[in-house]
Amino acid sequence: MLFFLVLLFVTGCSQISVLDPKSSTGKDQAFLIWLSLGVMAIVLLTVFILFARFVIKYRYTKEKADFIPKDVKGSKKLELTWTIIPFILLAILAVPTVKMTYEQSPSTEAISSKEGVHIQVTAQQFSWTFEHENGKTVHDELVIPEGESIVFQLESNDVIHSFWIPQLAGKVDVIPNKPHSYVIENAEKGEYEGKCAEYCGIQHTNMVFETTVVSKEDYAAYLKKPDNQEGK
Numbered sequence: 584m585l586f587f588l589v590l591l592f593v594t595g596c597s598q599i600s601v602l603d604p605k606s607s608t609g610k611d612q613a614f615l616i617w618l619s620l621g622v623m624a625i626v627l628l629t630v631f632i633l634f635a636r637f638v639i640k641y642r643y644t645k646e647k648a649d650f651i652p653k654d655v656k657g658s659k660k661l662e663l664t665w666t667i668i669p670f671i672l673l674a675i676l677a678v679p680t681v682k683m684t685y686e687q688s689p690s691t692e693a694i695s696s697k698e699g700v701h702i703q704v705t706a707q708q709f710s711w712t713f714e715h716e717n718g719k720t721v722h723d724e725l726v727i728p729e730g731e732s733i734v735f736q737l738e739s740n741d742v743i744h745s746f747w748i749p750q751l752a753g754k755v756d757v758i759p760n761k762p763h764s765y766v767i768e769n770a771e772k773g774e775y776e777g778k779c780a781e782y783c784g785i786q787h788t789n790m791v792f793e794t795t796v797v798s799k800e801d802y803a804a805y806l807k808k809p810d811n812q813e814g815k
């Protein structure tokens with residue numbers, strides 16, 4: 584928690600886009616972040632409070648100079664307490680995390696037949712190419728319809744990149760010769776920043792793309808517009 588607060592301070596982040604999600608995929612992921620932060624805060628507070636209490640209670644005073652505390656070695660009660668509590672805390676973290684990870688990572692076969700809007704994403708140093716279902720191909724500009732399942736097929740032409748639209752979903756590696764799929768569900772209308780999140784070369788920082796979520800009608804109209812082949 585302290586580390587998190589210091590991190591906020593040193594990075595000057597006043598607003599963390601990952602915690603302001605605009606899709607159901609992003610909301611599920613943000614829930615996991617809050618859940619682990621919550622569990623972490625409970626553990627941290629408990630440890631700090633007990634620490635302060637013990638420091639005060641067992642501090643050295645003249646009256647207590649001869650005090651010998653009760654021997655608790657082998658105490659079943661204590662052993663069970665510090666075994667069961669961490670087990671419960673880990674279960675609280677593990678169950679939703681594993682469940683959501685499986686839900687958000689369906690098999691390649693399940694994805695290729697999945698209903699929704701399919702978009703082929705190709706990453707290369709240092710740009711993104713988006714090919715829509717009707718063949719429309721655009722560089723560094725992603726337009727998707729709201730309220731749909733957007734199925735991305737990700738591939739890299741050269742080195743490892745990482746596809747990331749912080750407000751819509753977590754990052755996913757884009758690896759050469761290893762096509763990968765990723766689904767973003769129910770994005771809300773708006774403009775979002777997309778970027779490469781894996782250092783991939785000298786121009787890595789310029790590997791960004793505009794993401795615009797539009798209505799279904801506007802998306803249909805967009806598909807009919809001529810391609811932008813020039814890139815940025």
Ligand SMILES: [Cu+2]
Nearest residue numbers: 744779783790
């Ligand atoms: Cu990159």
